[in-house]
Amino acid sequence: xxxxxxxxxxLFTVNMGYRPGERILVFSDLIRDDEGIAEADRDRRSRLxxxxxxxxxxxxxxxxxxxxxxxxxxxxxxxxxPVVLWRALFGSGLVDRLEAAGxxxxxxxxxxxxxxxxxxxxxxxxxxxxVADIVIALSNNSTSHTNFRKLACHAGARFASLPHFDPEMFxxxxxxxxxxxxxxxxRLVTAVNRAEWVTVECPNGTAMHICKKGRHAEGDDGLLTVxxxxxxxxxxxxxxxxxxxxxxxxxxxxxxxxxxxxSPLTLTIAExxxxxxxxxxxxxxxxxxxxxxxxxxxxxxxxxxxxxxxxSRPDNVLEAEKILGTIHLALGDNTGxxxxxxxxxxxxxxxxxxxxxxxxxxGTEEVILxxxxxxx
Numbered sequence: 001x002x003x004x005x006x007x008x009x010x011l012f013t014v015n016m017g018y019r020p021g022e023r024i025l026v027f028s029d030l031i032r033d034d035e036g037i038a039e040a041d042r043d044r045r046s047r048l049x050x051x052x053x054x055x056x057x058x059x060x061x062x063x064x065x066x067x068x069x070x071x072x073x074x075x076x077x078x079x080x081x082p083v084v085l086w087r088a089l090f091g092s093g094l095v096d097r098l099e100a101a102g103x104x105x106x107x108x109x110x111x112x113x114x115x116x117x118x119x120x121x122x123x124x125x126x127x128x129x130x131v132a133d134i135v136i137a138l139s140n141n142s143t144s145h146t147n148f149r150k151l152a153c154h155a156g157a158r159f160a161s162l163p164h165f166d167p168e169m170f171x172x173x174x175x176x177x178x179x180x181x182x183x184x185x186x187r188l189v190t191a192v193n194r195a196e197w198v199t200v201e202c203p204n205g206t207a208m209h210i211c212k213k214g215r216h217a218e219g220d221d222g223l224l225t226v227x228x229x230x231x232x233x234x235x236x237x238x239x240x241x242x243x244x245x246x247x248x249x250x251x252x253x254x255x256x257x258x259x260x261x262x263s264p265l266t267l268t269i270a271e272x273x274x275x276x277x278x279x280x281x282x283x284x285x286x287x288x289x290x291x292x293x294x295x296x297x298x299x300x301x302x303x304x305x306x307x308x309x310x311x312s313r314p315d316n317v318l319e320a321e322k323i324l325g326t327i328h329l330a331l332g333d334n335t336g337x338x339x340x341x342x343x344x345x346x347x348x349x350x351x352x353x354x355x356x357x358x359x360x361x362x363g364t365e366e367v368i369l370x371x372x373x374x375x376x
Contacts, residue, residue, distance in 0.1 A: 004051070004054065004055075004058075004167070004170060005058060007170035007171075007174060007175075008054075008055055008058045008059075008062075009058075009062065010174075011055075011136070011160075011174075011233070012024075012059065012062070012063065012134070014178060014223075015160065015178070015222055015223065015224055015225075015233060016134050016136075016158055016160060016224055016225065017158070017223075017224070017225030017226075018063060018134065019133075020063075022063070022065065022133035022134055023065050023067070023132045023133050023134070024056075024059045024063060024065045024066050024067065024132065024133070024134045024136070025067050025069065025088055025089055025132040025134070025135050025136070026052050026053075026055050026056035026059065026066065026067070026068050026069075026135075026136045026138060027052065027068070027069040027070065027071075027081075027085055027088070027135075027136075027137060027138065027139060028048060028049045028052035028053070028068075028070050028138045028139050028140075029049075029070060029071055029072065029073040029074070029139040029140055029141060030049065030070055030071065030072050030073060031045055031046075031073060032072050032073050035073065038258075038259070041258055044166050045140050047166070047167050048138060048140060048165055048166070048167065049070065049138075051138065051167040052068065052070075052136075052138035053068050053070075055136060055138070056068035067088060067132075069084065069085055069088040071084055071085060073139070073140055073141055074139075074141050075141075075344075076141060076290070076344065076345050076347075077141045077142035077143075077144075077145070077163060077345070077346050077347060078142065078144075078145045078146065078332055078333045078343065078344055078345045078346040078347075079141065079146070079344050079345075080107065080108045080109075080110060080143075080146050080147060080148055080344075081139070081143055081146065081148055083095065083104070083108070085148070086104075086148060088132075089131060089132050089135060089148070089152055089157070090124065090127075090130060090131050090151070090152070090155070091127070091130035091131065093127070093130060094123065094124065094127045094130050094131070097123055097127070098120060098123060101119060101120075101123065102116075103116055103119060103120045103123070107120060107147045107148075107151075108147075110146075110147065110342055110343075110344055112147065117147070120147075120151060121151065121154050124151045124154055124155045125154060125155060127155075128155040128156050131152065131155040131156065131157055132152075132157055133156070133157060133158065134157070134158050134160075135152055135157050135158070135159045135160065136160050136162070137149075137159065137160065137161045137162060137163070138162050138165060139163065140163060140164060141163060142161055142163035142164075142346065143161060143163075144161045144163070144230070144232070144336060144346070145332070145333040145334070145335065145336045145346040146336075149161070149230065149336065150335075150336055153228045153229070153230045154228065155228075156227040156228050157228070158224045158225070158226070158227065158228070158229045158230075159224070159229070159230045159231075160224055160230075160231065160232075160233045161230070161231070161232050161233070162232065162233050162234075162318065163232075163318055164257060164258065164316050164317055164318040165233075165318055166316055166319075169234055169316075169318075169319055172310055172311070172312065172313075172319075173234035173236070173308055173310045173311040173312075173319050173322060174233065174234050174310075175310060176222075176234070176236070176308055176309065176310040176311075178221070178222050178223055178235075179223075181221055181222065181235070181236050181307060181308060181309070182219070182221035182222070182223055184307050184309075184324075184374075185219040185220070185221045185236065185237070185238055185307045186219055186221070187376050188219070188238040188305060188307060188368065188374070188376055189217050189218065189219045189238045191358065191366065191368050191376045192212070192217040192238055192240065192305070192358065192368070193216060193217050194358060194360055194366070195212050195358035195359055195360055195366075196211075196212055196213050196359060196360060196361050197209060197210065197211055197212060197213075197358075197359040198210045198212055198303060198356060198357070198358055198359070199356070199357045199359065200249075200303070200327055200329075200351070200354050200355070200356050201354065201355045201357075202252070202351045202352065202353060202354045202355075203352075203353050203371075204252045204254060204264065204351070204352075205250065205252045205266070206249075206250060206251055206252045206351050206354070207249050207250050208247065208248075208249035208250070208251060208269065208329065209247060209248055209249050210242045210247045210249075210300075210303050211242050211243040211246030211247050211272075212240060212242065212243065213243050213246070214243055215240050215241055215242065215243055215338055215339075216240065216338060217238050217239065217240040218238070218239060218240070218337065218338075219237070219238050219239075219307075220232055220235045220236065220237045220238075220239060221235055221236070221307075222234065222235030222236065230336075232318065232322070234308060234310075234311060234318065234319055234322055235308065235322065236306055236307040236308025236311060236322035236324070237304045237305060237306050237307055237308075237321060237322055237328075238304065238305045238307065239302055239303065239304035239305070239337065240302070240303055240304075240337075240338065241301060241302060241334040241337050241338040241339030242272065242300055242301075242302070242303055242339075243272075244272050244299065244339065244340060244341055245271050245272045245273075246271070246272055247269060247272045247300050248269050248270050248271065248272075249269050250266060250267070250268055250269070251266070251267040251269060251329055251349065251351075252264050252265070252266050252267075252351075253265045253266075253267065253283070253349045254351075254352075255314055255315075255317075255320065255349065255350055256283050256317075256349070257316075257317040257347065257348070258315060258316060258317070259315055260314070260315070261279075261281040261283060262280075262281050262282075263279055263280055263281050264279055264281070265277060265278070265279035265281050265283055265284055265287075266278040266279055269300055272299065272300050273298040273299055273300065274287075274291070274298040274300075274331065275298075287331075290332075290345050293344070293345075294343050294344055294345065296332065296333070296341050296342060296343035297331060297332050297343045297344075297345040298331065299331060299332060299333075299334065299339075299341040299343065300329065300330075300331065301330040301331055301332050301333060301334035301339060301341065301343075301346060302328070302329065302330035302334060302337070302346075302348065303327065303328075303329060304321055304327065304328045304329075304330070304348070305326075305327050305356065305368075305369065306321060306322045306323045306324055306325065306326040306327070306328070306350075307322070307324055307374075308322035308323065308324055309324045311323045311324065314350065314352075317348050317349075317350060320350040321348050321350050323350070324374065325353075325354075325369060325372035325373060325374060326350050326351065326352055326354065326372065327350075327351050327354045327356060327369070328348045328349060328350045328351065329348070329349055329351065330346055330347060330348040330349070331345070331346070331347055331349075332344075332345035332346040332347060333345060333346045334346075352372065353371050353372040354369055354371075354372060355367065355369060355370055355371055356368050356369040
């Protein structure tokens with residue numbers, strides 16, 4: 001046994017609910033030659049890739065199934081993964097049928113229309129027996145907000161997404177009491193779903209008014225045991241897609257996905273989109289490039305509230321956004337969880353010591369986070 005075997009076993013049996021005879025797929029991505037990344041992040045990503053390979057080998061030994069696939073990293077989270085991964089998950093026969101029907105190219109480009117997506121869903125559902133049952137996504141860039149992931153879940157795959165994962169998390173935020181976390185998350189989801197608007201205020205100057213009208217909050221509790229289940233690991237959040245075109249306010253970003261910014265960026269939000277950026281951190285140039293690439297990258301895509309009491313590190317957004325008492329706001333794609341905006345981008349930013357107030361249809365208010373302290 002390796003030092004991670006116990007954690008690996010818990011991942012498959014507790015989080016994923018492994019059933020005898022299921023097909024397991026684990027994938028990761030490789031650092032591209034043109035990526036300019038810090039040495040510490042290069043080390044983490046190398047360890048991530050090695051751990052993904054080790055996890056697949058464990059599954060093959062313990063459960064008789066554990067395919068591993070890797071590929072060059074995509075340009076950003078939310079970009080569709082390459083065809084090699086589609087073939088591994090869906091099977092070459094199904095991918096060939098999608099291509100013959102003229103559906104694969106628009107799926108990969110995220111340009112597919114409602115009719116095409118419905119046709120793809122029908123093909124995938126009809127061939128669900130060809131699709132992997134358990135998918136562990138250990139790529140650095142997230143595939144959560146992709147057609148690839150949504151079609152996998154439509155076929156019944158149980159899909160765990162671990163973007164930016166650090167193997168050290170197996171001993172921290174993955175070592176949580178999952179059932180207690182699920183109960184806490186469910187209480188928070190129930191409270192949020194009573195609201196029509198949510199206001200967020202933080203000591204750093206963040207002040208957002210987020211429209212929830214017609215939208216339903218969900219919980220990510222790490223128990224992905226039902227066919228078609230999807231979530232992050234480590235888990236622990238209540239989240240929703242704000243109603244497009246309504247939210248407004250100011251986001252003061254102090255932390256990027258893997259490091260604290262050299263100086264804060266202030267994003268002004270109007271009618272649900274970023275309309276202005278102030279500040280000098282290099283993240284500004286990266287965001288402006290994304291906005292130029294596709295206007296939907298400006299969309300305020302998500303509000304999430306962390307519920308994991310074992311999560312603590314602010315320098316890794318996968319864990320940071322789960323820290324109990326934080327909130328996170330995302331830009332870009334929200335089609336995977338109730339929104340209507342498709343974009344080749346989805347990125348979360350975490351905010352600390354928030355006060356979160358729910359505003360109900362009848363005008364009453366309820367504070368659910370007070371300076372980062374949970375009130376429900």
